[in-house]
Amino acid sequence: MAINFHTPVQLVYDLLPSLKKTKGSRVINVTSIDGFISLPANAAYNASKHALEAYSDTLRVDMMPWDVKVAIIEPGTMKTPLALGFWDSWFKTFQEAPVDRRKQYGDAWATAHMTDGTKIVEQIASDLMITVADIMDAIQSRQPKTHYRCGGAAKYFWWPLSNLPVGMRDAVLVKMAYPHPPDALDTEQGRAMVAKSIAHPEAP
Structure with missing residues (x-):
């Protein structure tokens, strides 16, 4: 949280008076696909990126009267x-x-x-230059996008998956997270529980 959230927030806070006075100024925050979908085995990182994503979305609206642009960079796995x-x-x-x-x-x-x-x-x-190119667009474009989903996986897999009903999304994620049953669930009953959670996800 200190690196991924508190530091960029403090930096923006310190620079905001100058940003408001400068025509064409902008804030570009780098989150992740983990800022819009919570991937298994990554809870702390997900939390920090969700926090920065929410902060950036709020800041974008708050800064509209000053015409300060706020863009969010959301790289996939680079x-x-x-x-x-x-x-x-x-x-x-x-x-x-x-x-x-x-x-x-x-x-x-x-x-x-x-x-x-x-x-x-x-x-x-993916090649890191995909993200670099999106950052450069956010810097140079007169009207930068609000969100840059960097790379094919971010655009065409993770973003659509994040918009599925919760039960369907969770079924996909649990199948990805548990290709092998943990020892405590490596029983006939445990395997049946995992299979049921995948085949019959709860309604959102």
């Missing part, structure tokens, strides 16, 4: 150290968790989860 190292960091956090918490999932499950996740990130990660 070829950055943060994205490419996500699952290594996730696995380290898992290993540092208390034993009774890890036992619910199992070390074998965590290893398989990390391996699958790493492969998916490597397959879908």
Whole structure:
């Protein structure tokens, strides 16, 4: 929250008097697809990006009388150290968790989860210059977009998925999050529960 939310908010607050006086000024905040859809295994990051997204949407309206433009950059998975190292960091956090918490999932499950996740990130990660190009457009355009969804996955998969009814969206996300049942659910009854949550999502 300190890096992803409090710092940009403080920076904007400090610069706002000058921005209001400068014709054509703008604020460009970088959130993420995690700012409009909450992906599994990423709760803290999701929270920080949702916070910055909401702040930016509010700021855009508040600044309209001063003609200060506010644009939000929403990259999908990009070829950055943060994205490419996500699952290594996730696995380290898992290993540092208390034993009774890890036992619910199992070390074998965590290893398989990390391996699958790493492969998916490597397959879908896009060229960072896609995001750079959108930032440049937000800087240079007379009428920048309010939201820049960077990359094909952001535009054509994550954004449509985020607009599905909640039950349908959650069914897709839980299937992505649990390709292997955790140890505590690796029973006939547990597997049936997971299958039911995917096949018959609750109504929104």
